[in-house]
Amino acid sequence: ETAVFQTPNYHVTQVGNEVSFNCKQTLGHDTMYWYKQDSKKLLKIMFSYNNKQLIVNETVPRRFSPQSSDKAHLNLRIKSVEPEDSAVYLCASSSYEQYFGPGTRLTVL
């Protein structure tokens, strides 16, 4: 049963455009994450929020910025996308283990 929702499922855009991805969880967790899964299927944490507070901010380009309006929502904005941003972006909600959303596949042309 899906409890972490992401929109959109897919997004195709051109280099230099801005994109935004949305994530919502209905699990009641305090902590949410953004991960990037590249073409080699490597999973890398990008950001972690706990109750709207940024807790983990890994070394990601400045064009990536997370936003959290409340503990159930965590969005990701990418200003001026680059080709290397093509990937699947996975949102997760967590108590201890991670509950992943279905992902947003970004293709940058």
Add this chain to the structure above:
Amino acid sequence: GDSVTQTEGLVTLTKGLPVMLNCTYQTTYSPFLFWYVQHLNEAPKLLLKSSTDNKRTEHQGFYATLHKSSSSFHLQKSSVQLSDSALYFCALSGGAGGYKVVFGSGTRLLVSP
């Protein structure tokens, strides 16, 4: 910093054989270890978790034991099925109050008839 090492990139097996996927970790914190499974075109899902030393944890026929002395959390199954074909990730949470999660590079398991 924290790290997780999965030595096998690809494991191919015939149905019915046993499997062990290796996972070792490094951390200065009290570790919480996880195995996630990702089937094709799906999101990763939790398979197993443990923070208790030397205690076997099991789920869906898979099992693993956290050994803090050797910093290992290997995943095993006694008889693989076709449906076990997937990508398996070992993960560690420890740093930043447990909020920082590090994933291994993943092991793809392919089970043939």
